[in-house]
Amino acid sequence: MYTKVLVPLDDSRFSKAILTTLNSFLDPLKTQLTLLRVASLIDDKEGLEAEIKRDLDEWQLALREKGFNVHSRVLYGKASDEIVKLALDEGADLIAMTTHARVGLAQWMLGSVAQAVLQQATIPVIFLNPERGKF
Amino acid sequence: MIKVLIPLDGSDFSAAILSKVPSLFAPNTHTIILLRVLSMAEDVIGRAFEPLNTQPFDSQRWQDFVSSTELNQNEVHGAGVTLQALKKSLLEALVQTGGQLRVLGFEPEYQLQFGDPATTIVAVAKEVQVNLIAMASHGRSGLNRLLMGSVTLDVLRQSHLPVMVIRPHEDLAGQELERGLAYSLD
Numbered sequence: 001m002y003t004k005v006l007v008p009l010d011d012s013r014f015s016k017a018i019l020t021t022l023n024s025f026l027d028p029l030k031t032q033l034t035l036l037r038v039a040s041l042i043d044d045k046e047g048l049e050a051e052i053k054r055d056l057d058e059w060q061l062a063l064r065e066k067g068f069n070v071h072s073r074v075l076y077g078k079a080s081d082e083i084v085k086l087a088l089d090e091g092a093d094l095i096a097m098t099t100h101a102r103v104g105l106a107q108w109m110l111g112s113v114a115q116a117v118l119q120q121a122t123i124p125v126i127f128l129n130p131e132r133g134k135f
Numbered sequence: 136m137i138k139v140l141i142p143l144d145g146s147d148f149s150a151a152i153l154s155k156v157p158s159l160f161a162p163n164t165h166t167i168i169l170l171r172v173l174s175m176a177e178d179v180i181g182r183a184f185e186p187l188n189t190q191p192f193d194s195q196r197w198q199d200f201v202s203s204t205e206l207n208q209n210e211v212h213g214a215g216v217t218l219q220a221l222k223k224s225l226l227e228a229l230v231q232t233g234g235q236l237r238v239l240g241f242e243p244e245y246q247l248q249f250g251d252p253a254t255t256i257v258a259v260a261k262e263v264q265v266n267l268i269a270m271a272s273h274g275r276s277g278l279n280r281l282l283m284g285s286v287t288l289d290v291l292r293q294s295h296l297p298v299m300v301i302r303p304h305e306d307l308a309g310q311e312l313e314r315g316l317a318y319s320l321d
Contacts, residue, residue, distance in 0.1 A: 003159055021297050025137050025267035027164045093158055096297070110291070115282055118272065124155055124301040126267070129291050 002032040002069065006092040008083045008113070009037050011055065017130040018098045019059055025126075028067030035060065035072040036086060038079040049074055080116030087123060096126040136166045138265040142256045143171055143232065144274040144286075145225075151303040152271050153235055162240040168263060169236075170246040171229045172255045173221075187255075189262045191244035192226060222247060253289030260296055269299040 003026065009015045022033070037052050056072045063070045075082040087095055099114035110118070110127070118125050139160060143149045156167065168191070190196060226247050233243040246263075248255045260268055273284040283291075283300070291298045 018297070025139065025297060027137075027161070030161075030164075094299070099291075110283070110288075118300060118302065119282055121302075124152075124159070124269070124299050126297050126299045127291055128295075128297045130295060 001030070003030055003094070004032045004034070004090060004092045006034050006036055006083065006087045006090065006095045008079065008095065008097050008117070009035055009056070010079075011037075011052075014130070015098050016059060018096050018126075018128045019063065021128055022063070022068070022096065023066050028063075031068055033063060033068050033070040034086070034090060034092070035070065036075065036083060037072070038075050038077060038082045041076040079113045080120065083113075083117050084120040087121060092123060094124045094126060095121060097128070099127045099129060137164055137267070138166050138168060138263065140168045140170055140256070140260050140263065140265040140268045142252070142268070142270050142286075142290075143169060143229070144252070145171065145228065146274050148303045149271050149274045150232060152269055152299075152301050153232070155269075155301060156236060156241070157239050160241075162242070165241075167236055167241050167243040168246060168259075168265065169229055169233050169243050170248065170256065170259055171225055172248050172250065172252045173225060174250070174252050187248070187258055187262055189246060189259055191246060192230075252286045253293060256286075256290050257293045260294060265296065267297050267299060268294060269301075272300050272302045 005022070005026065007018060007022075009019075019035075022028075022031070035056050037056065039048055039052065042048060052074050053072075060070050060072060073086065075086065083095065086092075095117060097114060097117070099111045114125075114127060137160075141152060141156075160167065226245065229245050229247065233245065236243045246259060248259060250258075256268065256270075259265075268290060270287055270290065271284075272282070272287055274286055287298075287300060291300075
């Protein structure tokens with residue numbers, strides 16, 4: 001039986017940090033990964049999708065080499081809403097993402113997308129707070 | 136083996152994460168380490184500078200521990216005896232909690248530490264070289280207006296390891312609240 005893991009990414013290298021750690025805590029042969037990029041809809045949708053595909057292909061290949069079953073999705077809209085919705089649609093067991101834990105006005109806080117995802121998700125969320133400057 | 140550290144604080148909230156273990160981890164690939172941190176002030180114990188001993192409470196250490204506890208109870212009643220008794224009851228509770236993993240085929244390791252919760256969790260994670268920390272978003276302090284309790288947020292801030300967070304269900308929040316009221320009415 002597969003553990004289904006949804007991995008939300010953006011166009012930053014920072015967001016990919018989680019991808020390098022997945023095989024440290026998941027068994028690749030028992031894991032099905034969905035790499036998700038949520039973009040805002042612009043005029044040149046085809047151009048954007050080609051660019052995202054180029055960005056994700058390399059990672060997808062690297063993850064396959066580690067033994068993961070992996071595919072990717074591109075969705076349009078508000079990041080946190082699309083992440084939670086897809087997790088539900090795919091019956092994901094967990095969501096794994098890179099985030100900042102930084103100082104807010106009065107306290108330490110998560111990045112805004114991470115906060116919204118944790119707020120809405122009913123499944124466990126794995127957060128990675130990579131070393132500053134590493135990515 | 137993949138090592139997963141699960142910090143518990145004795146509340147139902149913190150233990151809610153255990154129900155997720157069987158769907159995400161397997162006994163033949165993952166070692167689960169249950170950690171109870173008692174945030175008792177270090178100065179009460181007077182061991183602030185004692186090095187962190189992360190040797191798990193396996194059967195041998197458990198035997199040694201229990202026999203040393205029995206020995207101490209014959210001595211004059213004092214802080215030492217009270218502390219030993221406290222440790223023993225906390226460990227017993229932790230091992231009992233681990234029962235729900237043992238019936239699934241896991242052989243969890245047990246850790247009991249004293250100190251600041253977040254700092255200690257991160258220190259144990261580093262010392263034992265775990266791959267993942269898995270914990271509830273809120274612990275003993277219960278669900279509040281904040282999305283994440285301070286201990287969980289501090290762990291995430293201090294550790295560069297992946298941290299798995301689950302938000303306890305609202306119905307559990309209700310139970311915990313009722314229990315809190317029951318305590319306060321006692």
